[in-house]
Amino acid sequence: MANLPDNRALLDWIEECRTLMTPDEVEWVDGSEEQLERLRTRAVQTGEMHRLNPELLPGCYYHRSHPTDVARVEDRTFICTPTREEAGPTNNHMTPDEARAKVLPLYKGCMKGRTMYVIPYSMGPIGSEFSKIGIEVTDSIYVALSMCIMTRAGQAVLDQLGSSGDFVRCLHSKGTLSPEDRYILHFPEEDSIWSINSGYGGNALQGKKCFALRIASVLGRREGWMAEHMLIVGIENPKGETKYICAAFPSACGKTNLAMLIPPELYRKKGYKVWTVGDDIAWLRIGADGRLYATNPENGFFGVAPGTGAKTNPNALAATRKNTIFTNVVRNLKDNTVWWEGLDKNPPEFGEDWLGNPWNGKTATEKGAQPNSRFTAPLSGCPCISDKVDDPAGVPISAIIFGGRRAHTAPLVFESFDWTHGVFVGSALASETTAATQGKIGVVRRDPMAMLPFCGYNMGDYFAHWLTMGDKIKERPKIFHVNWFRQDDEGNYLWPGFGDNMRVLEWVLDRCEGKAEAVDSPVGLLPREQDLNVEGLALKPGALTELLTVDKAVWKEEVKGLREFYAKFDRMPKALKEQLDQLETRLAE
Numbered sequence: 001m002a003n004l005p006d007n008r009a010l011l012d013w014i015e016e017c018r019t020l021m022t023p024d025e026v027e028w029v030d031g032s033e034e035q036l037e038r039l040r041t042r043a044v045q046t047g048e049m050h051r052l053n054p055e056l057l058p059g060c061y062y063h064r065s066h067p068t069d070v071a072r073v074e075d076r077t078f079i080c081t082p083t084r085e086e087a088g089p090t091n092n093h094m095t096p097d098e099a100r101a102k103v104l105p106l107y108k109g110c111m112k113g114r115t116m117y118v119i120p121y122s123m124g125p126i127g128s129e130f131s132k133i134g135i136e137v138t139d140s141i142y143v144a145l146s147m148c149i150m151t152r153a154g155q156a157v158l159d160q161l162g163s164s165g166d167f168v169r170c171l172h173s174k175g176t177l178s179p180e181d182r183y184i185l186h187f188p189e190e191d192s193i194w195s196i197n198s199g200y201g202g203n204a205l206q207g208k209k210c211f212a213l214r215i216a217s218v219l220g221r222r223e224g225w226m227a228e229h230m231l232i233v234g235i236e237n238p239k240g241e242t243k244y245i246c247a248a249f250p251s252a253c254g255k256t257n258l259a260m261l262i263p264p265e266l267y268r269k270k271g272y273k274v275w276t277v278g279d280d281i282a283w284l285r286i287g288a289d290g291r292l293y294a295t296n297p298e299n300g301f302f303g304v305a306p307g308t309g310a311k312t313n314p315n316a317l318a319a320t321r322k323n324t325i326f327t328n329v330v331r332n333l334k335d336n337t338v339w340w341e342g343l344d345k346n347p348p349e350f351g352e353d354w355l356g357n358p359w360n361g362k363t364a365t366e367k368g369a370q371p372n373s374r375f376t377a378p379l380s381g382c383p384c385i386s387d388k389v390d391d392p393a394g395v396p397i398s399a400i401i402f403g404g405r406r407a408h409t410a411p412l413v414f415e416s417f418d419w420t421h422g423v424f425v426g427s428a429l430a431s432e433t434t435a436a437t438q439g440k441i442g443v444v445r446r447d448p449m450a451m452l453p454f455c456g457y458n459m460g461d462y463f464a465h466w467l468t469m470g471d472k473i474k475e476r477p478k479i480f481h482v483n484w485f486r487q488d489d490e491g492n493y494l495w496p497g498f499g500d501n502m503r504v505l506e507w508v509l510d511r512c513e514g515k516a517e518a519v520d521s522p523v524g525l526l527p528r529e530q531d532l533n534v535e536g537l538a539l540k541p542g543a544l545t546e547l548l549t550v551d552k553a554v555w556k557e558e559v560k561g562l563r564e565f566y567a568k569f570d571r572m573p574k575a576l577k578e579q580l581d582q583l584e585t586r587l588a589e
């Protein structure tokens, strides 16, 4: 049992939660293996989780969420501030009073007959001056166990908190799982988060998007740092020097894959290595030397299962072979393991699909795994995990990359002219929607900095904050844009992607060191064909030319769309509006 600190603020708040939701019991999560094992056993008894083959997948469990509860629900996610203006034009808004009036009745007595778990957790290494503490209360063992993988959780966090009231109050109940009453609410002024009627991922594991992005983005603006939807990866060159890159791609657009990429053989032979620091969220601060430093506030991966295979992402796959919880994938009943589309070419004949129906991979016409099915795996299980993940100082960033899924329009890679233009490029990011959020898939939407669903305040102010940070950073990282998803007329990807993205990263890092050439284009600086190492690649004739082409007519359309988007903002910084005008002028030349 946890050793409770003498902390009035904390104990009073837990008592408030207990009175409101009336659980039968309250259990503090100390994070000890003994307690976690007890919780796992309980989850197996209640049927919430299923223990997988201990020889093939030791410490691994299978879980299904409710069929209506399989992705983040952006239309039910709200920023609750006194004025609409503070939430801005891209967020759903309620006043804190409205939100409480709507949702308090749903919480009333919602934990009757259940246990309320109290999870103390740290985003970032415990005790680092950059880390922040949250306390999540939940009635879901799945959420409690997942939080213990995804964050640094337990007694050490309580000890660190001591008597301080400085923690984010995270209230979660799976409630009745009713989609009509599902709410994900953020109260930035009170450092609190309320979610109810979902047990899924970003809706329920509040340390992740709710805290580490929406609340943290507000804290970052106030305190002079940034919370971003970015992977962090280290590229070690043959001389043993490691340079770090951050990259922001929208959900299910390749962050986990880029963070763990295995370089093509020709690079490996030369001695290149890749180290993963983070795959989803980066907290960025200016160090004492004036450079930009990144830390990964998380302690685990909540990764997309479909498409993760031995060919595409062997490191992610390896990370899921131990102590992992799988959600909404296929169960292989023959050997009590799991499967999903893209794992291998050997789907189970005796399986159950993500809904629990009998499923035979040899004859099935429907997919077996939900397209947004996921694995929750500890960072420590990843073979290429960086030895810097626990470093409280973080890693220095050489380059920032924005990217999305664009079948046409965006070239494979381009460099921005300077920081302000780079911020403009980030603000102009657009991508085809994926299964990570409920709604239509494959429609292009504007998703600035991949933060559209995650910025906890007015996005006009957020852009201004990016510009201000640029003024303060001494050695500003160069800013790039990539697109691994450009297609030919038949809908085939022009670029092989995955490990071969290393070839683009090499150009990016060489540009940072002034070692590679680039040519001007209206949208930014492009590599010439000879500037990318495509040795050993079987690209279709003309593919590279097409990948590096900026079609002015298509981009003029892009500018139109962007103008419409910019028009939504009252608080759009002047410098970015000027960037848009300049782009239009360059396209007209």
Ligand code: GTP
Pocket (backbone or CB within 6 Å): 249, 250, 251, 252, 253, 254, 255, 256, 257, 258, 279, 280, 302, 303, 304, 306, 307, 308, 312, 436, 484, 485, 493, 496, 497, 498, 501
């Ligand atoms: P979130 O966890 O939702 O934030 O997603 P993510 O950005 O980490 O995306 P992830 O790396 O999990 O990739 C999502 C999907 O895109 C998977 O099905 C991948 O197989 C696919 N993918 C990733 N990288 C590439 C690439 O370079 N090319 C192609 N064609 N597909 C890719």
Ligand code: SPV
Pocket (backbone or CB within 6 Å): 071, 072, 200, 201, 202, 203, 208, 209, 250, 251, 252, 280, 302, 436, 437
């Ligand atoms: C995303 O959707 O960007 C994710 C998964 O990383 S979730 O935790 O649900 O936000």
Ligand code: MN
Pocket (backbone or CB within 6 Å): 229, 250, 251, 252, 280
């Ligand atoms: Mn994500």
